Amino acid sequence: MAKQEIKSANLSSTFSFSDKWETLLENKEFIKVFLSDVLENYIVKQRWYGGKASRMKYIELAEYFRIQQHDEVYYGLILEVNFTEAFYQHYFLPIAFVSDDSFAQDDRILPISIQDQEGFIIDAINLEAFRKLVFQRLLTAVAKDKTRVRYHKSELFKDCQYENSRFMGLEQSNTSIVYNEKYVLKFFRRIYSDRNPDYEMSKFLSEKKDFKNTPAYLGSIQIKDIEGTNITIGLMQEMVENQGDAWQYMLSELHKVFCNLEYKNIDIKSLPKTVDFGQLQIQDVPAQIIDWVGLNIFTKIQTLAMRTAEMHIALGSEFEETAFAPTHFNEDYTVWLKNRLLYQFQNRLNTIENSLHKLDGLALELANEFLEKKNIIRRRFVNFDWTKLKGERIRVHGDYHLGQVLIKGDDFYILDFEGEPESTIRDRKVKQPPLKDVAGLFRSFHYAIYATIFNNMETYTHSQEDLFEAAEVLYQYLKGVFLGVYTIKVQEANLNIGYEQERIFLLKYAMLEKAVYELGYELNSRPRWAIIPLKGISNIINN
Ligand SMILES: Nc1ncnc2c1ncn2[C@@H]1O[C@H](COP(=O)(O)OP(=O)(O)O)[C@@H](O)[C@H]1O
Numbered sequence: 409m410a411k412q413e414i415k416s417a418n419l420s421s422t423f424s425f426s427d428k429w430e431t432l433l434e435n436k437e438f439i440k441v442f443l444s445d446v447l448e449n450y451i452v453k454q455r456w457y458g459g460k461a462s463r464m465k466y467i468e469l470a471e472y473f474r475i476q477q478h479d480e481v482y483y484g485l486i487l488e489v490n491f492t493e494a495f496y497q498h499y500f501l502p503i504a505f506v507s508d509d510s511f512a513q514d515d516r517i518l519p520i521s522i523q524d525q526e527g528f529i530i531d532a533i534n535l536e537a538f539r540k541l542v543f544q545r546l547l548t549a550v551a552k553d554k555t556r557v558r559y560h561k562s563e564l565f566k567d568c569q570y571e572n573s574r575f576m577g578l579e580q581s582n583t584s585i586v587y588n589e590k591y592v593l594k595f596f597r598r599i600y601s602d603r604n605p606d607y608e609m610s611k612f613l614s615e616k617k618d619f620k621n622t623p624a625y626l627g628s629i630q631i632k633d634i635e636g637t638n639i640t641i642g643l644m645q646e647m648v649e650n651q652g653d654a655w656q657y658m659l660s661e662l663h664k665v666f667c668n669l670e671y672k673n674i675d676i677k678s679l680p681k682t683v684d685f686g687q688l689q690i691q692d693v694p695a696q697i698i699d700w701v702g703l704n705i706f707t708k709i710q711t712l713a714m715r716t717a718e719m720h721i722a723l724g725s726e727f728e729e730t731a732f733a734p735t736h737f738n739e740d741y742t743v744w745l746k747n748r749l750l751y752q753f754q755n756r757l758n759t760i761e762n763s764l765h766k767l768d769g770l771a772l773e774l775a776n777e778f779l780e781k782k783n784i785i786r787r788r789f790v791n792f793d794w795t796k797l798k799g800e801r802i803r804v805h806g807d808y809h810l811g812q813v814l815i816k817g818d819d820f821y822i823l824d825f826e827g828e829p830e831s832t833i834r835d836r837k838v839k840q841p842p843l844k845d846v847a848g849l850f851r852s853f854h855y856a857i858y859a860t861i862f863n864n865m866e867t868y869t870h871s872q873e874d875l876f877e878a879a880e881v882l883y884q885y886l887k888g889v890f891l892g893v894y895t896i897k898v899q900e901a902n903l904n905i906g907y908e909q910e911r912i913f914l915l916k917y918a919m920l921e922k923a924v925y926e927l928g929y930e931l932n933s934r935p936r937w938a939i940i941p942l943k944g945i946s947n948i949i950n951n
């Protein structure tokens with residue numbers, strides 16, 4: 409097809425190529441049209457596209473490979489999206505050609521005629537035939553696959569057949585497919601030039617350490633790129649039957665707790681406080697607090713603390729595989745940490761200055777406080793002296809929050825070890841104090857408490873000031889009960905998380921770091937929520 413014709417064409421007209429589908433990607437003309445005229449528009453509309461806050465410059469095809477079985481061929485594309493802000497991101501997009509438009513109802517990318525056969529290029533994940541092929545390739549994976557597209561399966565993935573498949577259909581940043589209502593295959597969308605930590609951690613925890621409270625690792629798909637680097641594009645795990653995630657659960661429980669303030673006529677001012685970051689057993693929680701909050705939340709928090717401790721014990725118990733072996737604090741880590749946090753902090757200052765117009769009321773007040781106290785916050789980050797820290801660093805979850813935890817009966821399952829979306833892939837694999845995950849979860853408790861207040865402010869009869877006061881009391885007890893179980897459990901297993909003052913220092917440090925991270929996340933993706941990390945930062949720096 410002539411260049412002129414293509415340039416003036418749009419998605420409603422049909423592109424026509426004389427190549428076979430099996431060789432179409434060798435046609436430079438096709439690639440050019442496909443990338444600039446088609447994908448640039450398509451990709452920005454996708455839910456999994458993470459570059460929405462930046463301006464796209466152009467897309468390049470970094471690599472492509474075949475996903476095939478016998479003569480059934482699909483292509484996996486690795487797209488390099490370049491931004492005007494001088495950075496790039498890589499995305500995985502598998503494509504299929506279908507001639508029957510009933511197969512192309514969703515995620516149509518391009519109407520096209522190939523060797524006079526009319527049809528569409530679509531995102532292959534929509535096609536059952538593609539999903540079935542991938543399932544079969546995983547099931548028949550051989551131990552030492554040396555081909556470019558490497559399928560790997562664990563010993564647990566056997567004695568089954570493809571029955572059916574469907575989209576997971578939940579809010580997520582990748583695309584997960586449920587097979588036979590028993591297995592989940594996550595296709596990573598944003599990909600990195602390395603093995604994905606989600607794959608590494610899932611395989612390590614479930615296969616090597618037999619940690620039961622994460623879905624069992626069943627298989628994976630890796631691509632060997634031109635430079636010989638392994639890139640993970642898929643992770644297959646057992647599907648955990650569940651009753652939803654801990655975030656939703658917590659929101660509904662906390663709503664009851666705040667309603668109790670009125671129903672039980674609780675005198676907020678007389679609620680007993682407890683030592684911040686102390687360790688509490690349930691019997692240490694005053695009757696007045698139990699009467700207000702109930703027992704249920706506290707017992708759930710104890711179980712979550714136990715599972716978190718078990719996860720860290722498993723992660724800290726490796727002495728052969730260097731990628732997982734525990735290590736200590738040192739100068740290199742300190743330089744890395746401070747550079748990273750100061751850079752992130754500067755970025756947040758900039759984002760908030762540019763976002764002040766989006767904020768009002770308390771959010772604006774807190775944003776101004778954040779700007780006024782920037783030197784205090786910066787000093788807190790600089791004030792990290794590794795010579796005083798005796799604990800260990802291990803591989804951690806990295807983006808641990810209530811939304812990453814599934815509820816099954818009275819138990820919890822921990823998911824999604826990809827790490828913070830904003831960090832580079834190397835940074836996500838750096839060994840961290842395990843308390844960094846605990847701090848992530850504490851931030852999530854704080855989020856859940858304040859999200860409950862902000863979502864139901866009209867329903868509650870108390871003033872905002874009173875609700876905040878009750879919130880901080882509740883938050884202290886939730887943290888205390890968590891630490892009461894977590895600290896004892898990890899210490900019993902000889903995982904060194906530091907002496908008491910060190911633990912408090914690390915928790916406070918990591919909570920401030922997390923809240924500053926969250927501020928950027930919220931301002932970029934859902935500004936109305938920025939008030940929650942702003943309140944968190946204000947509480948941390950004023951206490
Ligand atoms: N193995 C699994 N069993 C049951 N549900 C799962 C499983 N893996 C993921 N999910 C569900 O899918 C959601 C998104 O999964 P997650 O791994 O967090 O994806 P993403 O990395 O795209 O955010 C989870 O919150 C959970 O509800």
Ligand SMILES: O=P(O)(O)O[C@H]1O[C@H](CO)[C@@H](O[C@H]2O[C@H](CO)[C@@H](O)[C@H](O)[C@H]2O)[C@H](O)[C@H]1O
Nearest residue numbers: 581655807809810811828829851852855926929
């Ligand atoms: O789940 P992801 O890996 O995509 O994590 C990102 O999105 C999270 C929001 O879904 C975000 O979490 C923040 O909001 C949560 C409530 O929605 C709260 O429980 C967390 O504590 C808070 O950090 C996460 O930070 C971001 O990386």
